[in-house]
Amino acid sequence: xxxxxxxxxxRFDFLQALGLAGLLGLLAARFLPLERLPxxxxxxxxxxxxxxxxxxLTRVAVRVAHGDIAGALDANPLGTVAALxxxxxxxxxxxxxxxxxxxPVVHLSAQQARRLRLAVFSALAVxxxxxxxxxxxxxxx
Amino acid sequence: MQARCxxxxxxxxxxxxxxxxxxxxxxxxDVPSFPGAPPESxxxxxxxxxxxxxxxxxxxxxxxxxxxxxERRATLGWFSGLFxxxxxxxxxxxAFWASVKPNASWTDALFYAWILFAVGTLLAAPFGAxxxxxxxxxxxxxxxxxxxxxxxxxxxxxxxxMGGVHVVSSLVFYPVGLIIYAAIQHLFCMLFGAAKNGYxxxxxxxxxxxxxxIVGLLPCLGILAGLYGIVLVILGLSSVQETSLGRAxxxxxxxxxxxxxxxxxxxxxxxxxxxxxxxxxxxx
Numbered sequence: 428x429x430x431x432x433x434x435x436x437x438r439f440d441f442l443q444a445l446g447l448a449g450l451l452g453l454l455a456a457r458f459l460p461l462e463r464l465p466x467x468x469x470x471x472x473x474x475x476x477x478x479x480x481x482x483x484l485t486r487v488a489v490r491v492a493h494g495d496i497a498g499a500l501d502a503n504p505l506g507t508v509a510a511l512x513x514x515x516x517x518x519x520x521x522x523x524x525x526x527x528x529x530x531p532v533v534h535l536s537a538q539q540a541r542r543l544r545l546a547v548f549s550a551l552a553v554x555x556x557x558x559x560x561x562x563x564x565x566x567x568x
Numbered sequence: 569m570q571a572r573c574x575x576x577x578x579x580x581x582x583x584x585x586x587x588x589x590x591x592x593x594x595x596x597x598d599v600p601s602f603p604g605a606p607p608e609s610x611x612x613x614x615x616x617x618x619x620x621x622x623x624x625x626x627x628x629x630x631x632x633x634x635x636x637x638x639e640r641r642a643t644l645g646w647f648s649g650l651f652x653x654x655x656x657x658x659x660x661x662x663a664f665w666a667s668v669k670p671n672a673s674w675t676d677a678l679f680y681a682w683i684l685f686a687v688g689t690l691l692a693a694p695f696g697a698x699x700x701x702x703x704x705x706x707x708x709x710x711x712x713x714x715x716x717x718x719x720x721x722x723x724x725x726x727x728x729x730m731g732g733v734h735v736v737s738s739l740v741f742y743p744v745g746l747i748i749y750a751a752i753q754h755l756f757c758m759l760f761g762a763a764k765n766g767y768x769x770x771x772x773x774x775x776x777x778x779x780x781x782i783v784g785l786l787p788c789l790g791i792l793a794g795l796y797g798i799v800l801v802i803l804g805l806s807s808v809q810e811t812s813l814g815r816a817x818x819x820x821x822x823x824x825x826x827x828x829x830x831x832x833x834x835x836x837x838x839x840x841x842x843x844x845x846x847x848x849x850x851x852x
Contacts, residue, residue: 440767441767445751447751448751451748548759
């Protein structure tokens with residue numbers, strides 16, 4: 428793994444796009460009644476009783492936007508990590524644009540990238556297993 | 569040979585020509601070929617201006633990456649550039665994607681997608697004005713229970729597509745939506761190792777693949793246009809990000825599985841209900 432620092436210039440790139448997504452998503456979750464929108468309910472869960480891998484993400488966004496991190500972790504653990512990541516991107520992007528903050532660029536070898544991808548896929552699978560166990564066997568809402 | 573990065577101006581040594589990353593700042597640099605240079609790296613997919621097609625990539629053979637007709641509108645003319653790009657995207661996607669530069673201007677692609685979206689929105693606006701969908705909006709609001717009147721009005725305007733406010737606001741926010749969509753899609757591209765040419769290559773694919781916005785206006789073709797749009801994005805990512813079709817397909821479909829499998833369940837249930845109805849029709 429190698430690390431390079433970008434020069435101190437204002438730029439609009441991937442980080443800023445993620446930051447924009449995080450900012451608008453959390454603002455929407457803070458001020459709009461997302462949990463009451465009927466088309467955001469899980470049809471799979473309503474008809475089969477089994478949650479989908481994305482079950483709880485709306486609640487995660489609403490709870491993170493209201494500062495309820497513990498509640499968000501209850502709804503979907505990995506979704507909470509993702510929501511906090513988006514929030515971090517929003518802060519970093521704002522700092523970079525305001526103060527021309529130099530940001531690091533990480534270059535991974537092919538093997539390291541493969542391992543990282545495997546870790547993310549494993550985390551997705553474990554997270555889904557946790558959601559299934561909670562909903563199906565522990566009776567969580 | 570030595571090459572200079574246009575972003576950080578650092579000089580680095582390389583033994584090949586073509587697209588590669590600056591070791592100093594990570595910027596993608598297109599190193600021109602020189603006599604006796606070996607061909608570009610043989611990754612899966614198109615190698616670049618003169619690169620060969622890799623295993624699993626799309627395209628009929630070696631291709632020359634060039635500006636799209638839309639990006640050459642200064643010489644072709646605005647309408648001709650727009651129409652030629654749209655035609656190539658819809659009717660010859662493999663050849664089109666094989667010719668798209670991954671690192672050309674993203675604002676041109678955004679402008680192209682924005683114009684198509686504006687045309688589609690303006691053509692669809694009369695359907696909202698004539699009240700199509702009003703009853704479904706009312707059903708939706710009934711399901712949502714007690715809401716402040718201002719929120720109900722905002723939802724009625726936004727979802728029903730009634731009035732100029734919806735048209736104007738959707739036109740204004742479309743670029744933001746496309747930037748966010750591309751960011752989310754690029755995350756999944758990274759997850760599948762299909763992000764070789766960076767965020768703006770993904771952005772350009774999504775922008776040019778929005779050509780189906782216009783086809784979707786035709787009656788009964790909305791769902792087909794949506795599905796064809798997914799196919800266009802898969803082909804585009806495979807070619808422009810120089811990766812295999814399998815990785816591109818995974819990167820496009822995983823978000824659908826993760827977030828929208830509810831929709832898949834609804835479609836399945838609809839299909840099952842339709843099959844049951846057809847069965848009862850045949851038996852009667």
